[in-house]
Amino acid sequence: MFKIPKSIKPIFAGSLIWLTVFFFVYFGSLAIELFQVAELKSLDTYFNWSGEKKPSGDIVIVALDNKSMDDIGQWPWPRSVYAKVIDNLKASGAKVICLDIDFSSNGAIPGNDKLFAASAKRAGNVVGVSTLTTETRSSGKKGDIKWDENKLNMPIDMLNTAFLKTGVTGFELDTDSFVRNCQLAYDHNGECLYTFAVAALSVYRNIPEKDILEEVKKKNSNYKDTLRDKILVNFSGPQGTFSTYSFSSVLKNELSPEVFKGKLVLVGSTHPVLHDVFSCPYRSSKNNSAELPGVEIHANVINTLLTSNYVVRAGWKFNVFLLALLIAITTFFSLKLKPIRAIAATMGLFVFYSIGAILIFSRFNYVVNLATPLIGVILSFGAGSAYKAVTEGRKKDEVKKMFQRYVSRDVVEEIMKNPEGLKLGGKRQHMTILFSDIRNFTPMSEGLQPEEVVELLNEYFTEMNNILFKYRGTLDKFIGDAVMALFGAPYPLPNSEELAVRTAIEMQEKMKEFRAKLKAEGKNELSIGIGINAGEVIVGNIGSGQQMNYTVIGDVANTA
Secondary structure (H helix, E strand, O other), X not given: OOOOOHHHHHHHHHHHHHHHHHHHHHHHHHHOHHHHHHHHHHHHHHHHHHOOOOOOOOEEEEEEOHHHHHHHOOOOOOOHHHHHHHHHHHHOOOOEEEEEOOOOOOOOOOOHHHHHHHHHHHHOOEEEEEEEEEEEEEOOOOOOOEEEEEEEEOOXXXXXXXXXXXXXXXXXXXXXXXXXXXXXEEEEOOEEEEEHHHHHHHHHHXXXXXXXXXXXXHHOOOOOOOOOOEEEOOOOOOOOOOEXXXXXXXXXXXXXXXXXXXXXXXXXXXXXXXOOEEEOOOOOOOOOOOEEEHHHHHHXXXXXXXXXXXXXXXXXXXXXXXXXXXXXXXXXXXXHOOHHHHHHHHHHHHHHXXXXXXXXHHHHOEEOOOHHHHHHHXXXXXXXXXXXXXXXXXXXXHHXXXXXXXXXXXXXHHHHHOHHHHOEEEEEEEEEEEEEEEOOHHHHHOOOOHHHHHXXXXXXXXXXXXXXXXXXXXXEEEEOOXXXXXXXXXXXXXXXXXXHHXXXXXXXXXXXXXXXXXXXXXXXXXXXXXXXXXXXXXXXXXXXXXXXXXXXXXXXXXXX
């Protein structure tokens, strides 16, 4: 069976942990929804921790808010109020008027649609909104075949003709139903449809929509395919970040023309009854809500395009490199450092990476993966620590079993608490040394078979060892038929002399029983001599890095 050499076991173990955690996290980020949602939430963390950003002053919102509902009355409103608001905004010098309101059906009051269309036509700068919805179609035959078909819901013809342009709503919901991305163009039956934000900006800047998208391609490395790629919306903040005025105030002409002069004006709902609300990255400090009205999302998209302040994601190769690096570093920490230091180092790495990633986003609008690398850090630390605990547990068990042959259990426990005391080297220490020796053993053993000698010595040493451990002595070595024992090593004993003498007395008492047993068995009787001496000696692990012997040297030992 193949065995891994001890010298490369840590490298092998570290590599195995690194590979296992890396591939689990990497493929988990591709296939496990929990990982994907965690990464999406980390983007929200970037926005909230980096703080709110002041948006362009060129964008103004006219809100269908609570005040407007109270002043104008029950929804839906007559189309004449929109005609009046368009007239007032145009008179105030609004450069473009963008209506984020669904006008795909006729108004309730005859003639008001015509009045509304006339105002939009006169203004010459009104942008309307359309929506793309998915409908399931059926062949209507036996063995029915069904398919999904995109339906474009445009404003009624009268209004659509009066609007300068119409753009489609381009919000994209992520897995957790938050809006973070926006598609800028759609392919609908071979026709390129531009989003509401692009259409609005096209009128505001007086350039074709396709030119806006070409600019995005040049300035945003994540945006290459017009009909497939999306942009990350660089949100400025929670609800209320953009300058917002009540619809009814505009209707009553209560505001200064300077408020709207030369501005891109977005008209849309902020009232909850109209249900045009989505969850977005920023949370309000007032109520901790992440909800943002659709009109404000459009404002954020337009602001992103207008300022060219794009949020760019790091490429997958760079994110994979970061994941691999962090897992490798954490694995090293968990395997090589002591537990407390490993925890401190891993926490430091966790915090350093998090703060660094947030600072990079704040300064450069550059997004590196945050959640998946940190998941990798946690898992690799856990795996490394678990492996280390198991292997060190085995080593401790081996050491414990080994030392239990030489010292009592309570001394073993002390050794396990402080193994540093057993390193190669010696120190001066006061202790008591005991030697016991069987008298005339050599001539006596010559009359016995080798097996009988071994059996006799094993029985004798077992009895002596039990007494030695009882009084916390340490077995230094067996020297032929002699026992060398230490009292006060590897850890000091304040009453080492007393313990050594008690050991000697009990050894002699035990020998009386042992001789009686041997006599009954018809064997030669044994007697022992014991020498004890106390004083300062050099004690420690003496030898080489490959072979050590824990013993004492000095005149005190020789005298004993």
